[in-house]
Structures are given as C-alpha cells and as structure tokens.
Amino acid sequence: MSLDASTAAVIRSHKSAIQTLKAQVAALAQQIAATATRPKTVWDEINEIPGRWIESTLSGEAAFTASDEGKRGTPITFLVSQDGPFIQTHYPMALWRPSAPDNATNRGR
Numbered sequence: 001m002s003l004d005a006s007t008a009a010v011i012r013s014h015k016s017a018i019q020t021l022k023a024q025v026a027a028l029a030q031q032i033a034a035t036a037t038r039p040k041t042v043w044d045e046i047n048e049i050p051g052r053w054i055e056s057t058l059s060g061e062a063a064f065t066a067s068d069e070g071k072r073g074t075p076i077t078f079l080v081s082q083d084g085p086f087i088q089t090h091y092p093m094a095l096w097r098p099s100a101p102d103n104a105t106n107r108g109r
Contacts, residue, residue: 050085052085052086053086060078
C-alpha cells in the first residue's frame with residue numbers, strides 16, 4: 001500500500017505538530033515542577049532570603065515642643081552593625097507621645 005504525496009505531507013505536518021506539542025508539554029511540566037518546590041508560606045519565603053536575622057528592635061527618640069508644630073522634626077538615626085545583609089520583616093513605626101505640659105493626655109506613654 002503506497003501513500004500519495006498529499007497524504008505523506010499531511011502525516012509529516014502532523015508529526016511536526018506533535019513534536020511541537022511534546023516540547024510545550026515538557027516545558028510546562030518543568031515549570032510545574034519548579035513551582036512545586038517553591039516555599040508555601042510568607043515565612044518560608046523570608047527564610048529563603050540570604051541574610052542575618054536581628055533579634056532586637058531599633059528605637060530612638062527626638063524631643064519636640066509645641067513650637068515645633070508644622071515643622072519637620074529632628075531625624076532619628078539608628079546605629080546598625082556592618083555585619084549585613086539584614087532581613088527587614090516588618091515596616092518601621094513611629095509613635096508620638098507628649099512630654100509636656102505636665103497635664104497632657106498620655107504624657108510619657
């Protein structure tokens with residue numbers, strides 16, 4: 001049984017399409033395998049970052065009075081070791097607490 005030229009061309013075209021699909025399936029399988037090995041939680045992802053954990057809280061103080069209202073205050077600087085890189089896991093936070101007058105609400109808290 002012999003095939004005519006048009007049938008042979010169709011078979012070659014199908015073989016080529018099958019090879020292309022095989023390559024695409026292999027690439028997708030590789031992507032799925034890579035996804036399966038990724039960390040599952042935020043903490044797992046943070047633990048994958050190379051760096052040094054610091055078991056302390058950076059804190060600082062800057063005095064300001066009522067005359068400083070509407071002005072940018074004195075910057076608060078933090079001394080950080082040079083032994084990095086470091087991993088920042090939380091955003092910084094600023095707390096304002098009144099230090100004067102003596103009868104101020106939340107004074108010193």
